[in-house]
Amino acid sequence: MQNLKWDRPTRLLHLGLVTTVSVQLLLSLVMKAPGARAHTALEVFTYQVHRYIGLVALAVVLLHWVWSVTTRGRATVRNLFPTTAQQRTRVMTELRGMFAKQIPDSATAGGVTGLVHGLGLLAVTAVALTGGVLFVWWPEIGKPDALTHTLGDVHSALSNFVWAYWIAHGGIALLHHYLGHDTLRNMFVLERN
Ligand code: HEM
Numbered sequence: 377m378q379n380l381k382w383d384r385p386t387r388l389l390h391l392g393l394v395t396t397v398s399v400q401l402l403l404s405l406v407m408k409a410p411g412a413r414a415h416t417a418l419e420v421f422t423y424q425v426h427r428y429i430g431l432v433a434l435a436v437v438l439l440h441w442v443w444s445v446t447t448r449g450r451a452t453v454r455n456l457f458p459t460t461a462q463q464r465t466r467v468m469t470e471l472r473g474m475f476a477k478q479i480p481d482s483a484t485a486g487g488v489t490g491l492v493h494g495l496g497l498l499a500v501t502a503v504a505l506t507g508g509v510l511f512v513w514w515p516e517i518g519k520p521d522a523l524t525h526t527l528g529d530v531h532s533a534l535s536n537f538v539w540a541y542w543i544a545h546g547g548i549a550l551l552h553h554y555l556g557h558d559t560l561r562n563m564f565v566l567e568r569n
């Protein structure tokens with residue numbers, strides 16, 4: 377199979393995304409944000425960890441955007457979102473092909489695969505940004521005000537897209553691996569170049 381190894385900055389940023397976002401999702405299953413009733417020590421502790429890992433996640437997401445916008449390599453924002461008519465035609469052709477059980481072309485970057493990665497990055501960005509505001513607004517003790525509560529609801533609602541992406545994107549990556557493709561290795565290899 378053709379060598380499609382991602383460049384080192386992209387691999388490091390992706391590792392940052394995978395670790396911080398996965399930890400955030402798992403913590404959310406245990407933690408409880410301060411509210412009307414008293415919480416257990418574990419609920420309080422995991423919420424505090426969620427606050428700070430969330431800030432690290434936000435920093436990684438913002439760095440990824442700076443990288444995507446500035447790089448001329450494979451991780452360029454042009455491969456995440458089809459901005460030209462030619463790219464949009466390719467996405468439509470691949471989507472039609474998928475209904476006929478044809479797997480999108482992964483030998484060249486962009487297309488449906490790139491767009492799915494772009495949408496995943498957008499979902500994570502929205503959750504990390506709302507989380508960043510909650511970091512400042514959500515009270516340490518007692519119930520949040522109405523606006524903060526609504527922002528918490530928006531954060532929670534958007535996090536469902538991150539769960540969906542995490543399961544589907546991670547699942548497809550593992551599927552590639554078990555089908556004998558180099559997809560996982562190309563993204564997670566820790567060599568220098
Ligand atoms: C990429 C970063 C983040 C991810 C993936 C994430 C994910 C989640 C998830 C999955 C939930 C649970 C939603 C539910 O079960 O309804 C949640 C809740 C919450 N998160 Fe985050 N979060 C992130 C960053 C942050 C940050 C930085 C803060 C800062 C305080 C934060 C504060 C909260 C609060 C207050 C809730 C509870 C909201 C409510 O109950 O209405 N999150 N988050």
Ligand code: HEM
Pocket residue numbers: 380386390393394397398444450451452482489493494496497500538541542545546547549550559560561562563
């Ligand atoms: C929710 C957290 C994740 C986010 C936001 C994310 C985001 C991305 C993005 C944006 C790309 C395209 C490359 C780039 O521009 O950086 C990508 C590629 C990739 N991701 Fe993730 N990812 C996440 C989790 C995972 C997990 C858990 C796995 C593995 C189990 C994984 C495996 C891969 C692989 C193998 C590629 C390369 C795909 C290809 O060659 O077409 N990712 N990811």
